Amino acid sequence: MQDVLTGYTIGITAERKAEELGDVLRRRGARVLFGAAMHTVPLPEDGELAEVTERVLSAPVDYAIAITGMGFRGWFESAELNGAGERLREHLSSAHVVARGAKARGAVRGAGLRDAWTSPEEESAEVLEYLLEHDLAGKRIVLQVHGDPMRAFRERLAEAGAEVVAVTVYRWTDPVDLPALDRLIDAVIAGEVDALPFTSAPAATNFLARADATGRAEPLRKVLREKVFIACVGPVTAAPIAREGLPHATPERSRTAALVRLLENHFTDGSA
Template sequence: MTFDSVSNSSSRPLRVCSFESRKQDEMRSLIERHGGVPTIAASMREVPLENNVAVFEFLDRLQSNDLDAVIFMTGVGARALLEVVETKIDRATFFDALQRCCLVVRGPKPTAVLREWSVRIDHRASEPNTWRELLSVIDSGLSFPKPASKSNGPADQPLTGRAIAIQEYGLPSADLYSALTARGASLLPVPVYRWELPTDTAPLEAAIRACVAGEFDVLLFTSAQQIRNVLEIAERLNLRESFLAATQRYRIGSIGPTCSEALREAGLQINLEPSHPHMGHLVRETLASH
C-alpha cells in the first residue's frame, strides 16, 4: 500500500537503513539483492524472563482444564513458551493439554509452529494479522470444546465465563485485551520475552546520527518496538527532534499496520506498507516504488 511518493533524483543506488535485529543477515541480503546499499542497525534485544511465574501459572491452569482458549501471537514466542514448559513436563503432555482448548493463532508463523507440533488449529486470523483481524475471528465465534463456566459477568456478552490465555511476545496488546475484556472474557497474559536495547548501542547511535545528517534514502521498520527503541536512543543523544525532522526527507517502509500505527504515533509518515507483511515484500516494494 503506497501512501505518497518520495522521489530519488539521482541514479545512484538507494541507501537503505533497517533497524532489524533478529534477521540482520537476511535483511542485508534482501536490500543488496534489490539494488540497495544496506545499513543494518540492530535496535532490539530479546531477553528471556527468568523464573517465569506466568508460564507456570498458565501450565497449571491448562493441566487443570481451567482454560477455554489459548491464543498464540508469534511463532518465536510459541517456541520460547515450549522451552519453559519443558522444564516442568514433557512436550507430549503439553500438546495433549493444549488440544483440550480452543486454539487460535494470529498469523502464519505461529501456524507453522503448531503444525510442526502436530497440534490442531481451530482459528487463524487473516492478513495483515493484527489484533483487529484476530478480534474479528473471535467475534465470528470460537469453537470451544466445553460449556462456559459460571461467571458473575454480564450474561449477554459472548465471552462471559470464558478463560483465555494469550501468549505474549514483547509488548502486550492493550487494545486486544481491552476488547476481549469488554466481551466478558477472563484473560491470562503469558509473557515469554521482554524487549530491551542492544547491549552495544554504538551501531544504532551511528545510524541515528547518519539519518540526521541526510545519509540515507530509505528507512525500513519491521516491528513497533523498533521505533520506540530508536527514539529512546535518539533522546539520549539529544537528537530526538532532529531525527524526527530528518525522517520527513526519507521514504519509510513499514512491515504492516501494527508497525505503522506505532510509527505514526511517534510522528513519522509512512510511505509504503507491502502487499504482504513479510520482509521480502517490504524490501522489494519499498525500493521499487522509490
C-alpha cells in the first residue's frame, strides 16, 4: 500500500525502534515527526536487579512469567555478568514458565529454559487469566516486568494467595532530547499532526505529563479529542489514554505491523 499516507503527518513518541517505525510510515508517504517521550535505562547490574535476583534464588519458584523478550533477556544478561546466570537458569528450570508472546518465548528459550505456555494474543490480561485458572494459594510467582510495575496484575495474583516477586529490569526516565518532545507537543497543539501511534504505556503517560508540566495540558487534550487519531498498539499501552477519556483505537493484535495497518485503514476508509 504505497503512498496511502501521503499528505498526513504522524508523530512518533517511541524511543526504541522509532526510526524503524518512521521508515515504514515514510514508505507509505507520511511525513514523520519524532519526539521520544521516554528513555529506557537498565537498572545497575550490581544494584536493585542483583538484589531481586538473589531474592528469587532464595526459595523455590512455582511460576516464572516473561512479559517482554527484551526484559527477560536483559535479566539473564545481568545475572551472567554478576556470576549468577547458571544458578538462575537451574533455579527456574523446575518452574512453570509462561511467556507473553513470541518475543518473550524466544528469550525464555534463549536463556535455556522451557516454556510451558505462551499467550496467543500476546496480552498481559490473557496471561493473568491463564494464571488465575490455576490454584495459586501458597505458590511463589516470579514476574518479570518492563518499566510498568504492573501493580494491578500483581494484586490479582496476591489476592489469589500467591507470593509475587517482581523483577524490574528497566526503568523509564525523561527522554534524552526533551526539546524534540516539546516540539512534537507544540506541533500537535498547532494542528500539524494527524495521528499519534503509541507503542508503550510509559510513552503515552510521559507525553501527557510533559504537556501538564509545561502548562499545555488543556490545549493538547482539546486537539487530541477533536483532531488527532490516537492509535495504541494494545490495551496496556492504551490505559493512560483511556484514563484521560481520550478517543483512541487499538488493532486486533498487539503488533507494530497491525498498528501501521490501523493507521492506513483509518486514513483510507473515510474515517479521517
